[in-house]
Amino acid sequence: MEKINILIVDDRPENIIALEALLERADVNLISTTLPNEALRLAWEMDIAIALVDVQMPEMDGFELVEILKSNPRTKNILVIFVTAISTDAKYAVKGLNAGAVDYLYKPLNPYVTSAKVDSFIQFVRTQRDIVKKNKELESYQKELIKAKDQAEQGRKIKENFLANMSHEIRTPINGIIGITNLLEKTDLTADQREMIELLEISSNSLLGVINDILDLSKIEAGKFRINRAATDLVMTCHAVINLLRIRAKEKNLELITAYDEDLPKTILADSLRLNQILMNLIGNAIKFTSTGSVTLKVEIAGRRDKQVQLKFSVTDTGIGIPKSKINRIFETFEQADDNTTLNFGGTGLGLSIVKNLAQLKGGELTVSSEENKGSEFCFSNWYEVLENLPENQKRAPEKLAAFENVKILVAEDNPINKFLIVKVLKGWNIEADVVENGKEALDKLAENDYDIVLMDTFMPVMNGLEATKLIREGHIEGKKDIPVITFSAAVMDNDKKAAKEAGADDVLSKPFELGVLHEKIQQYTGKKPIGG
Template structure:
């Protein structure tokens, strides 16, 4: 235990000897002097915790000594106990306490009282020093936490930037594929070609889903993931997945079997996109790890509570199965059951991790039952609210989008495929369109022409769309600062959308966008501009 320094100041050596005899113990270090000035020096040089000071001394009395100690930042925290033989009148005690003392001892000293008081102050000093030590440790820990937080935020920012850039780079060509497939669908095609276009659309949307999966995992980590429930036909979702994966099953000569509960309702409230992701991953995995036999999707009602149904989706295969000790491992990100699995079957190990997270976020339960060498059954169980059957309506995408009248739009887009698609769209809608390859070129065209609206890509060379938008909003081109601007980008992170709005965009569209949605937004802003004129 660290020794605590106690200073004894008395002009009479015999009094010092008496106090030392009373206070001597293993956990204290006694320092004494008969000279007040010497006492000041000792207090300055040594870590004095408690000072027992005689009141009446020549040259400098105890009150004066304590006033000097308390006025110095280095010695102001010393606990001072006055030792006096003068009257016990209250006015002396008040004067001493006002000077900064914490207690009085009266001569002749009572050994028990003296010892008890000093013990209590020793305990107080130790407690205070322990608090100071803990505070310093806490401050050091806080500094480490702040540093760790800064590093985490920096890492998060790097990760978000990487995801945004990769999202843009990958989604841009997929946007072209989806757009071209939509244009081809409107041309004269044979039944076989129509089926191929349909599969191309499903495949490209599925590829887009894989990219979204990676972004979803990031959103799940950041606590930003949302489940969007709408009226969903469960059989339709299942058939869409089976139709898409049937090609892979045929290639391996596998039988794809479906079984639906006859009491399954037409519509339930569900996030069809997330359910599609779960089934795509589970059935896709079953086909991948099955070399002969079959893969069966069974959908059945397990329980009813009022207007809610507990529905189980079970995917059973006759594949390689999973060893019992590896079942938990397969749900970890980038993990597979065995090192040889990647070599023999391929894959990233992302699928089941995504399924596990999606199942948890949807409020459902994911289970697996497997026997090595015989096959596996994955089950997803969740509660769904039953919705009344919706009236049959003509599908929106079959409705012709009406052309515009005397509308001129500036389109800033650097990707040649996307530009080709937008040229075709603008032509179909009878829009007078000018095109720019970057933000600077868009500003130059805006300076020389009048437009009803600008469609601005976010990522472009020379000058990006956000910078061009900011310049327009600051009246960089006189009289054009209020023109409606819709930005579109293949980056889909929330902070990318916020950045566009903060730059001055009126609205944001994510690539690939629905033609109807673009048509609606253009109509909305054109009508608004017309009302303002």
């Protein structure tokens, strides 16, 4: 234990000897002097915690000594106890306390009282020093936390930039595939061709789901993920997943079986996209890890209450199974049951992690049982509200969107497939379109011609869409400061949309976008209704 320094100041050596005998103990250092000036030097040079000061001394009395100590920042926190043999008149005690003392003792000293008081002050000093020490430690921890927070923030920004760039690079070609599929769907097709186009559309959306999985995981970790519930045809949702994965099952000669409870409700209130994701991942995994036999999707009612029903979705396979020691590991991000899994079967190790997170966000429960070399069963259970008396969902032919009249649009897009698609779509709506490949060319074209609206891609060479939009809003092109600008990008992070708005964009569309949404935006921002609209 650190020793406490106690200074004794008295002009009579016999008094010092008496006090030293009274206060001597293992946890204190006693320092004494008969000279007030010497006391000042000692207080300055040593870490004095407590000082017992005689009032009456030659050269300088105790009151003057204490006033000097208290006026110096280095010695002002010393706890001073006055010791005096002069009158016990209260005015002297008041004077001493006003000078900064914490107590006033009268000679002859009561040894028990004096010892007890000094003990209490020693304890007070130790407590105060512990507080100071803890505060310094807290300050140090705070600095470390601030540093760690800054590093985490930097890491988050790097991650978001990576995800945004990856999203753009992957979504751009997918946007082309989906766009061409939409154009083909509007042409005259045979029944077989239409079926193939539908499968191509489902496959494209499934491919889009891969990047969405990664983005969803990022949003879940950031607490920005939302569940959007709407009327959902339960059996149709299950059929859509099965039909998409049936081809993969046939390639491996696997039987893909469905078993539905006879009393299943037709329509429930659910987030169909997230339910689709859960089933896609569970059934897709089962097919991936099954070489012979079958994969079964079973949907049954596990409970009822009022207008709600508890549904249990079970996916059972006859695959390789999972060792008991590895079951918990499969739900971790980028983890798989075995180090050779990716080599032998492929995959990112994201699927089950996302299923687990989605199940928790939806308020459901995900369980697994498995036996090595015999197969696995994954079960997802959740409560859903049953919706009744809703009209039958029927697949409608693609709606033909009405043409516009006297609408001219400037398109800034560098990807040749996307350029072809958007021009084809705009011409189909009787819209005149000029196309440029970067933001600088867009500014030059805007200076030469009048347009009703600008469709600006975000990521472009030479000058990106955000820079060009900002220059337009700053009046770089005379008379065009307020022209409507819609940016579109394959990056879908919240920060990307925020950046576009801050640059001055009137609206933001994420690729791939629905044609109906683009048609509506053009009508909204040009103020021109389509013919017959």
